[in-house]
Amino acid sequence: MGRNKILLDKLAHEDIYLHNTLSESEIEHNITQNRSRLQRAEEIKQRFLQKYQNAKTELQYSNIYELLIAVMLSAQCTDKRVNLVTPTLFAKYPNTRALSEATFEEVSAIIKSISFFNVKARHLIAMAKSVEKDFGGNIPMNQRDLMKLQGVGQKSANVVLGEFLHLNYMAVDTHVFRVSHRLSLSSSISAIETEKDLVRLFKDHLNLLHQAFVLFGRYECKATKPNCPDCFVSDFCISKQNFKPR
Ligand code: SF4
Numbered sequence: 548m549g550r551n552k553i554l555l556d557k558l559a560h561e562d563i564y565l566h567n568t569l570s571e572s573e574i575e576h577n578i579t580q581n582r583s584r585l586q587r588a589e590e591i592k593q594r595f596l597q598k599y600q601n602a603k604t605e606l607q608y609s610n611i612y613e614l615l616i617a618v619m620l621s622a623q624c625t626d627k628r629v630n631l632v633t634p635t636l637f638a639k640y641p642n643t644r645a646l647s648e649a650t651f652e653e654v655s656a657i658i659k660s661i662s663f664f665n666v667k668a669r670h671l672i673a674m675a676k677s678v679e680k681d682f683g684g685n686i687p688m689n690q691r692d693l694m695k696l697q698g699v700g701q702k703s704a705n706v707v708l709g710e711f712l713h714l715n716y717m718a719v720d721t722h723v724f725r726v727s728h729r730l731s732l733s734s735s736i737s738a739i740e741t742e743k744d745l746v747r748l749f750k751d752h753l754n755l756l757h758q759a760f761v762l763f764g765r766y767e768c769k770a771t772k773p774n775c776p777d778c779f780v781s782d783f784c785i786s787k788q789n790f791k792p793r
Pocket of ligand 1: 729730767768769773774775778779780781784785786787
């Protein structure tokens with residue numbers, strides 16, 4: 548009863564109720580389709596929340612400044628590699644003030660084993676300057692202001708807010724994208740549209756689900772040779788294809 552009530556509440560928010568140009572049978576069909584889509588998503592959500600109860604990032608950090616830098620460096624790079632360079636970086640530049648005064652040569656020399664280190668070094672220094680100049684030396688704690696910082700897009704902002712403040716934000720990286728498509732939670736071709744699909748379907752616990760999907764994608768549902776025999780959601784899987792965002 549409680550479960551049905553939740554599903555009906557969700558259906559009440561779906562667009563199909565607004566499309567009063569549809570025939571009765573089309574509306575009936577859409578409701579059935581939608582209900583099964585929501586039921587699948589709910590079951591997948593509950594399984595992930597149970598299996599990955601305390602999912603958190605594998606990036607190492609001790610405050611929001613360090614987390615933001617680690618997230619910026621992790622774009623198209625592994626967390627392991629990021630964790631190898633950040634201790635030196637954080638020791639030399641413990642806050643935005645110190646980093647804002649760093650030279651490009653100094654920062655790029657420290658992070659040179661990271662992918663796109665030249666671009667990222669410029670972004671880090673620009674981010675630190677902006678935090679100092681526009682935000683009084685404090686990393687902003689909301690999506691809009693975080694995204695004003697150079698090198699911080701919606702995905703990075705959402706990861707920081709979800710991880711550090713446990714706010715209800717989804718972020719779609721390559722792992723989340725692949726898992727979402729293999730489980731038929733989205734058929735969108737971009738990461739941003741996939742994020743919207745997941746937000747619509749899951750609605751809450753988004754930060755936990757993000758980390759859970761990352762860990763599942765990284766260690767189980769890998770791009771090549773996924774561990775399908777031991778998969779706990781194989782009954783929802785529609786393809787082992789290596790989906791990538793465009
Ligand atoms: S069955 Fe394999 S490809 Fe499908 S979700 Fe599970 S691990 Fe991924």
